Amino acid sequence: MKHPKTIQKGLDYIVAMDATELSPFEIRELLRKTVTKRFDVIDQIMLAARKEGIITDKDGMCHFTYEAHDLDFYKPKIIHSKEINNCRCCGRSMKESHYIELKSGLLGPYGSTCIRKLYLDYLFEEL
Incomplete structure (x- = not known):
């Protein structure tokens, strides 16, 4: 759909x-x-x-x-970027940003602590 x-x-x-x-x-x-x-x-x-x-x-x-479900599963990726931003989750200022790349677009930016709270632990096994 x-x-x-x-x-x-x-x-x-x-x-x-x-x-x-x-x-x-x-x-x-x-x-x-x-x-x-x-x-x-x-x-x-x-x-x-x-x-x-x-x-x-x-x-x-x-x-x-x-x-x-019949949605095509696209395994998301974590994208790391060195840029000054505010975490979308907690609002803290950060120098390194993390984004979640989904098939439908990017989510983020997140700090290193907050990105690990989003139930995507399996993505960090590869890092």
Whole structure:
């Protein structure tokens, strides 16, 4: 299904998460830190993820059902850049930025501490 760019980034990020289950609040908070601060767009991403079968609700938790969705999985990459920026997650000033490269675009910038809090641990095994 074709989605607006921000919704697609949110779906790509959810697919890339290395988690089996999270609370709806945790997913919404991660989307707020990565994709958009607009709660109405976060609601649209969550709705699209349920419609696509990426997540299912059970016992108050969101369970990730990656095998059920038909989105093409593009393994994201972490891009490191030496530039002065503010972390999208915590707002701190930094000299080295990290970005998440998804099929639908870049997310970031993030500091080295915050990038490791985004449920993408498997990407750091290669570094």
